[in-house]
Amino acid sequence: MSMQSRYRFPCAWLPEGWRRNVVISVDPDGDIVDVATDDTVTAARMINGAAIAGMPNIHSHAFQRAMAGLVEQRGGKDDSFWTWRETMYDVASRISPECLNGVAAQLYADMVKAGYTSVCEFHYLHSHGEASSRSHEERLAMSQALMDAATTAGIGLTLLPTLYQTSDFGGAPPTERQRQFSMETREYLDLLDALRQSSQRSPQLEVGTALHSLRAVPSESLRMVLDSQRDGQVIHIHIAEQEREVQACLERTGKRPIEWLLENAPVDRRWCLIHATHATAEELQGVATAGAVIGLCPTTEANLGDGIFPMETLLAAGGAFAIGSDSHISLSPIEELRWLEYQARLARRQRGVLTDGTLSGGALLWQKACTAGARVSGRPIGELAAGKRADVVVLDINSPLFAARSDSSIIDTFVFSGTSESVRDVMVGGRWLVQDRRHFAETAVSAGYKRALQKMFKKDRV
Numbered sequence: 001m002s003m004q005s006r007y008r009f010p011c012a013w014l015p016e017g018w019r020r021n022v023v024i025s026v027d028p029d030g031d032i033v034d035v036a037t038d039d040t041v042t043a044a045r046m047i048n049g050a051a052i053a054g055m056p057n058i059h060s061h062a063f064q065r066a067m068a069g070l071v072e073q074r075g076g077k078d079d080s081f082w083t084w085r086e087t088m089y090d091v092a093s094r095i096s097p098e099c100l101n102g103v104a105a106q107l108y109a110d111m112v113k114a115g116y117t118s119v120c121e122f123h124y125l126h127s128h129g130e131a132s133s134r135s136h137e138e139r140l141a142m143s144q145a146l147m148d149a150a151t152t153a154g155i156g157l158t159l160l161p162t163l164y165q166t167s168d169f170g171g172a173p174p175t176e177r178q179r180q181f182s183m184e185t186r187e188y189l190d191l192l193d194a195l196r197q198s199s200q201r202s203p204q205l206e207v208g209t210a211l212h213s214l215r216a217v218p219s220e221s222l223r224m225v226l227d228s229q230r231d232g233q234v235i236h237i238h239i240a241e242q243e244r245e246v247q248a249c250l251e252r253t254g255k256r257p258i259e260w261l262l263e264n265a266p267v268d269r270r271w272c273l274i275h276a277t278h279a280t281a282e283e284l285q286g287v288a289t290a291g292a293v294i295g296l297c298p299t300t301e302a303n304l305g306d307g308i309f310p311m312e313t314l315l316a317a318g319g320a321f322a323i324g325s326d327s328h329i330s331l332s333p334i335e336e337l338r339w340l341e342y343q344a345r346l347a348r349r350q351r352g353v354l355t356d357g358t359l360s361g362g363a364l365l366w367q368k369a370c371t372a373g374a375r376v377s378g379r380p381i382g383e384l385a386a387g388k389r390a391d392v393v394v395l396d397i398n399s400p401l402f403a404a405r406s407d408s409s410i411i412d413t414f415v416f417s418g419t420s421e422s423v424r425d426v427m428v429g430g431r432w433l434v435q436d437r438r439h440f441a442e443t444a445v446s447a448g449y450k451r452a453l454q455k456m457f458k459k460d461r462v
Helices: 062-067 081-093 097-116 138-154 176-181 185-199 219-227 243-253 257-264 281-290 298-303 311-316 333-348 361-377 407-417 442-456
Strands: 005-014 015-026 034-035 052-053 056-062 116-123 156-163 205-207 209-211 233-239 269-273 293-296 320-323 393-395 421-427 431-435
Touching: 005 056, 005 393, 005 407, 015 407, 052 062, 056 185, 056 269, 056 293, 056 361, 062 081, 062 442, 081 176, 081 431, 097 116, 097 138, 097 243, 097 421, 097 431, 116 233, 116 421, 138 185, 156 185, 156 431, 185 205, 185 219, 209 442, 233 257, 243 257, 243 311, 257 281, 269 361, 269 431, 281 311, 293 361, 311 333, 320 333, 320 361, 333 361, 361 407
Parallel strands: 005 052, 056 116, 116 156, 156 205, 156 209, 209 233, 233 269, 269 293, 293 320
Antiparallel strands: 005 015, 015 034, 052 393, 393 421, 421 431
8 A cells, every 4th residue: 555645734725615633645646635624633744834725827938937027118109019029029039948948947936936836838939949940859849848847846737739820810921930939730730649648647747739819820720620639638729818809800700709719619618718808798608608717817918908807797607717927927826816806996996896705805716716727727736635636835824924814814815915925835746846935946947047048148248
């Protein structure tokens, strides 16, 4: 019989709510095999903090962490997503597999320290530079760089190789700067097959499908990819992020992007619709009815001036949402959740908007984002329960922030008032990756990140 590791927490937030004296048993593979409550007898290692489920990060472009803070000088009177994109293209052109690995390892380690225990990597950077050969081997190398980075940092990874073929609706060819993202549909399916064979060797790795957007994937390619899908594999897509995108879709198809997708694709619980900023109430009702998840990235959407997502409308429709850090100007799950509530408060000019009458605001946001995020990650995560991966975030309830707080107020205190210091320890897949706020590979990943950026931006330094 295999040995289990047992950990005792003075309190833990389980699917049924807060419980005291919780013992979580973890098998050698990193799965939770038992959760006992009010247990004062079982021999277990004491972890003096409040245990909550780790947060899935459902949308990441790892390479964009390298440009955080570089696009904050106004680029003319019409500075927008579209002007920001030009800097993004430049940074992308500088990234080799080695540099991508260095950037991603630092990014993923920092995510874990903040309370993200898994990440969906929306990966369209398939080759290195504008003059690349763009071979199958090169595409595999770029993907492998991300998988190796996740292994180094210890985070759970859902790799989403992304199909990107056109620069706009109507089949406009990719621009020269977009060519490093593009490939033919058959090449894309070959890449998926190769990566899925690799993913079978690790419970910490899943490979899903991503379609960059309706403007970047023609309908015939979209259908070919969807026809090749196996049951249960997750599908992510950017959609309705920009008003210009919505207008272009209307002009070309006579439909809004989400409207077109719901009518022309088998949207269901496997799907994650990223951003959906400019969605109508009718579209959100359709998404909720289909069971799909809306993937929200509030700090990135605000940084790019995208607009405000109609969160109240989604919740009223019974829809599901999850959160991601996208361009990584912030790596804090609590900041993403705060933005959702605060945007709703500013729009309504009221407090406590995103509640359902049973859960408080912070508890509702964390729980729903974990549940839906787990679903569209395609991995057994998102709650502290038997059969799930042992992804545990430990809050330092002995810090002054949590003084005189009841169990029921811990999550609200963390979400609305917490900082990076609130997360003390983090376990992922049964391994303690962060202890006393320090990631076990912190020194090595920091050195690798610095080397990567020095190489990428060497020609810019005087």
